[in-house]
Amino acid sequence: MxxxxxxxxxxxxxxxxxxxxxxxxxxDVLRDELMLAGTKEGCATGDCGACTxxxxxxxxxxxxxxxxETDGAxxxxxEGMANGNELHPLQRKFLELNGSQCGxxxxxxxxxxxxxxxxxxxPTETEIRYWLAGNLCRCTGYDKIIRSVQAAARExxxx
Amino acid sequence: MDVRYEAxxxxxxxxxxxxxxxxxxxxxxxxxxxxxxxxTDLIEPSLLVDIKKIPELRQIAFExxxxxIGAAVPGMDIMGHKALAKAWPGVLDGVKLxxxxxxxxxxxxxxxxxxxxxxxxxVPPLIAAGAIARIIGSKGTREVPVEQIPVGPGKTSLASDExxxxxxxxxRAPHSGDAYxxxxxxxxxxxAVVGVGVNLTLDKGGTCTxxxxxxxxxxxxxxxxxxxxxxxxxxxxxxxALEKLxxxxxxxxxxxxxxxxxxxYRIKVAGVLAKRTAQQALEVAxxx
Numbered sequence: 001m002x003x004x005x006x007x008x009x010x011x012x013x014x015x016x017x018x019x020x021x022x023x024x025x026x027x028d029v030l031r032d033e034l035m036l037a038g039t040k041e042g043c044a045t046g047d048c049g050a051c052t053x054x055x056x057x058x059x060x061x062x063x064x065x066x067x068x069e070t071d072g073a074x075x076x077x078x079e080g081m082a083n084g085n086e087l088h089p090l091q092r093k094f095l096e097l098n099g100s101q102c103g104x105x106x107x108x109x110x111x112x113x114x115x116x117x118x119x120x121x122x123p124t125e126t127e128i129r130y131w132l133a134g135n136l137c138r139c140t141g142y143d144k145i146i147r148s149v150q151a152a153a154r155e156x157x158x159x
Numbered sequence: 160m161d162v163r164y165e166a167x168x169x170x171x172x173x174x175x176x177x178x179x180x181x182x183x184x185x186x187x188x189x190x191x192x193x194x195x196x197x198x199t200d201l202i203e204p205s206l207l208v209d210i211k212k213i214p215e216l217r218q219i220a221f222e223x224x225x226x227x228i229g230a231a232v233p234g235m236d237i238m239g240h241k242a243l244a245k246a247w248p249g250v251l252d253g254v255k256l257x258x259x260x261x262x263x264x265x266x267x268x269x270x271x272x273x274x275x276x277x278x279x280x281x282v283p284p285l286i287a288a289g290a291i292a293r294i295i296g297s298k299g300t301r302e303v304p305v306e307q308i309p310v311g312p313g314k315t316s317l318a319s320d321e322x323x324x325x326x327x328x329x330x331r332a333p334h335s336g337d338a339y340x341x342x343x344x345x346x347x348x349x350x351a352v353v354g355v356g357v358n359l360t361l362d363k364g365g366t367c368t369x370x371x372x373x374x375x376x377x378x379x380x381x382x383x384x385x386x387x388x389x390x391x392x393x394x395x396x397x398x399x400a401l402e403k404l405x406x407x408x409x410x411x412x413x414x415x416x417x418x419x420x421x422x423x424y425r426i427k428v429a430g431v432l433a434k435r436t437a438q439q440a441l442e443v444a445x446x447x
Contacts (some may be wrong), residue, residue: 002161002162003161003163005164021162022162022163022164022207023162023197025194025198044198045195045198045199046191046195046258046259046261046262047348049259049261052261058233058235058264058265059260059261059264060261060264060265061191061259061261061262063194063198064189064190064191064194064195064261064262064265065190065194065265066164066187066190066194066207068164068166068209069166069187069190069209069211112260112261130347131260133259133260133346133347133348134258134259134260134261134262134347134348135259
């Protein structure tokens with residue numbers, strides 16, 4: 001019987017308490033224990049960014065974070081992005097401009113893109129491409145993703 | 160596998176945990192290497208000592224005209240430090256090339272060094288900068304130049320109960336500059352085929368009075384090359400000196416063949432990249 005750790009955390013503003021083992025990743029706990037399967041597993045080695053979430057405001061790969069490290073932390077995932085039935089502008093633009101195809105990379109890209117626009121509401125195309133360098137997409141290529149982010153940024157700026 | 164996780168709040172407590180470990184223990188900072196190695200069963204620690212709750216390991220402070228960087232400070236925090244960026248742009252260029260923004264949200268220079276990769280991007284510029292690691296263990300504190308820490312791929316000179324607490328980057332002399340460049344097929348999310356860190360100081364007339372050159376990914380450890388430094392010192396970093404530097408850099412390489420490049424290719428690229436990096440460091444020095 002492995003030692004279990006008692007974790008208290010908030011995910012998307014909701015309080016959670018759970019038990020985990022030391023080697024369980026935040027990604028595993030989100031998907032398999034908390035049933036928040038919007039966060040995707042791509043590579044599980046930090047290369048693809050599909051599992052991107054925010055932990056205490058820092059953008060991380062949840063496959064590279066142990067759940068035990070997040071005791072007391074504030075976690076934000078894709079499930080918290082829409083406001084009820086109202087999609088975030090990034091989500092809407094990804095739908096309108098086909099920024100998503102198979103959808104595995106999309107939650108991670110949306111989380112990463114939101115983090116970018118919070119820091120920089122008017123990024124250049126180059127800035128968007130470098131910011132999203134850690135998020136791999138194998139379907140659309142990147143142009144539609146970049147255009148979706150640019151369109152959402154314009155809307156959010158009211159431009 | 161039963162893994163015990165501890166997150167001590169003092170260095171003394173962390174050292175005591177490591178010293179008292181009955182099985183394999185691993186220090187956890189950003190975890191961007193350690194967690195992958197655990198997931199892929201490359202390592203099977205029975206104890207993880209998370210050092211991120213130790214305040215001094217998470218700070219960047221001014222000290223004696225230089226900087227002390229906590230070993231567990233995430234890369235994104237280092238990149239956001241304006242005074243550090245001005246004094247040591249080469250060190251920051253190395254940090255900036257570690258993984259993605261997600262990875263740099265966690266990855267630290269202490270971890271980048273202790274992972275022991277000869278291709279670690281922050282290590283050549285730290286060595287070129289003359290960075291000194293402060294190491295704490297059961298037997299006390301020692302101050303060690305960064306180049307003495309890696310001893311082979313995945314191996315360091317640290318004892319099992321020792322932790323790197325911080326790195327000291329010294330005060331800058333006038334007209335000093337540093338740079339780091341790496342060669343990779345892609346611009347982001349790649350591992351260096353060759354990396355070069357150059358740090359140099361000019362006198363008022365523009366003659367190089369001091370230089371340190373470190374070569375990454377061309378030997379079992381990152382190399383500090385005296386021959387490369389000697390090619391620059393006493394020169395105006397002109398074409399003749401740069402050719403000597405390139406020859407010295409190529410001669411210093413002891414690379415392997417792998418999927419990223421052959422030995423011959425790495426040896427050639429090391430010379431070209433050493434020149435380019437020295438020119439970049441020169442531009443920085445002239446403006447400072």
